[in-house]
Amino acid sequence: MSATAPTPTSPATPPPAPAEPAVLLDHVHRSYPNGGGTIAALAGVTLALAPGSFTAVMGPSGSGKSTLLNVAAGLDRPSGGRVVVGGADLTAMSPDAVTRLRRDRIGFVFQAYNLVGHLTVAENIVLPLLLGGREPDAHLRRYLMAAVGLEGMADRLPGELSGGQAQRVAIARALITRPAVVFADEPTGALDSQTGEQVLEVLRSTARTLHQTLVLVTHDARVAAAADRVLFLADGLIAGHLDAPTTEQVTARMIELGR
Numbered sequence: 001m002s003a004t005a006p007t008p009t010s011p012a013t014p015p016p017a018p019a020e021p022a023v024l025l026d027h028v029h030r031s032y033p034n035g036g037g038t039i040a041a042l043a044g045v046t047l048a049l050a051p052g053s054f055t056a057v058m059g060p061s062g063s064g065k066s067t068l069l070n071v072a073a074g075l076d077r078p079s080g081g082r083v084v085v086g087g088a089d090l091t092a093m094s095p096d097a098v099t100r101l102r103r104d105r106i107g108f109v110f111q112a113y114n115l116v117g118h119l120t121v122a123e124n125i126v127l128p129l130l131l132g133g134r135e136p137d138a139h140l141r142r143y144l145m146a147a148v149g150l151e152g153m154a155d156r157l158p159g160e161l162s163g164g165q166a167q168r169v170a171i172a173r174a175l176i177t178r179p180a181v182v183f184a185d186e187p188t189g190a191l192d193s194q195t196g197e198q199v200l201e202v203l204r205s206t207a208r209t210l211h212q213t214l215v216l217v218t219h220d221a222r223v224a225a226a227a228d229r230v231l232f233l234a235d236g237l238i239a240g241h242l243d244a245p246t247t248e249q250v251t252a253r254m255i256e257l258g259r
C-alpha cells in the first residue's frame with residue numbers, strides 16, 4: 001500500500017479575501033458643455049486603488065487629471081459610472097451625504113493652498129473639524145504641525161508664510177480629520193524643486209504613518225516616481241500604468257504620450 005501524498009484538493013487555508021479598494025471608479029464619464037456640443041473630460045475610466053497605496057496621475061494638459069481627482073474626491077459628480085470611496089457609493093448619495101463623507105473620510109490638497117487669510121495657521125488646520133461640527137483636536141493638530149515641520153508657527157497668518165510653509169499648512173489641514181484617502185492636485189506645482197521635494201516627502205511619510213491612501217496629480221516625473229504606481233491619462237482614458245517607476249521610465253512614457 002503506497003503512502004498517499006497530500007493532494008491539491010486537501011483542506012487548506014483559503015486565500016485571503018482581496019481587500020476592498022479604498023477608491024473605485026467604475027466606467028466613469030464626465031462631460032462638460034463646449035460650444036454647442038460637449039467635451040468628454042473623462043470618457044470611461046475604471047480603476048481600483050488599494051488601501052494605503054500611493055498613486056500618481058500623469059498625462060498631457062487637458063487629459064482629465066483634475067477632473068478625475070475632483071470626481072473621485074466627491075467635489076464633482078460624474079455624468080455616468082460609479083465612484084465608490086471606502087465602500088460608499090458617492091454616485092448613489094445625496095449631495096449633502098457626499099459633503100459629509102468628504103468631510104469625514106477625504107482630504108484634499110490644492111496647488112493654490114486655499115488657506116483662509118484672516119485665520120492663523122492653527123485655526124486654518126482645525127477648520128475642517130469645526131465645519132464638520134467636531135471638536136478641534138489640539139493633540140492631533142500639534143502632532144501634524146510637528147510632522148509637517150511647522151512647529152512654533154501656530155499663531156502666524158498665511159500672509160506671513162513662504163509657499164512651502166503654506167502648503168504644509170494645507171497638508172496638515174487635509175489630514176486633521178484623519179481621512180482614509182488624501183487627494184492632492186499638483187501640491188508641489190507652485191514650489192521650487194527643493195521645497196517641492198520636502199513637501200512631497202511630508203505628504204508621503206504622514207500618509208504612510210496614518211495608513212492613508214494617497215492620490216496625487218503631478219506634471220513632475222520625479223514626483224510621480226515617488227509613487228507605488230503611476231497612472232497615465234490621455235483624452236479622458238487610462239492610457240497605461242507603471243509600477244515602482246523610475247523618473248526615466250515616467251519621462252519616457254510621457255514623451256510617448258506627446259506631452
Ligand SMILES: Nc1ncnc2c1ncn2[C@@H]1O[C@H](COP(=O)(O)OP(=O)(O)OP(=O)(O)O)[C@@H](O)[C@H]1O
Nearest residue numbers: 032033039041059060061062063064065066067068
Ligand atoms: N468646468 C469645466 N467646463 C468646461 N470644460 C472643462 C471644465 N473642466 C475641465 N474641462 C475640460 O475638460 C478637459 C479635461 O480638463 P482637466 O482640467 O481635467 O485636465 P488636466 O489633465 O487636469 O489638465 P492640466 O494638466 O492642464 O491641468 C479639458 O479639455 C478641459 O478644457
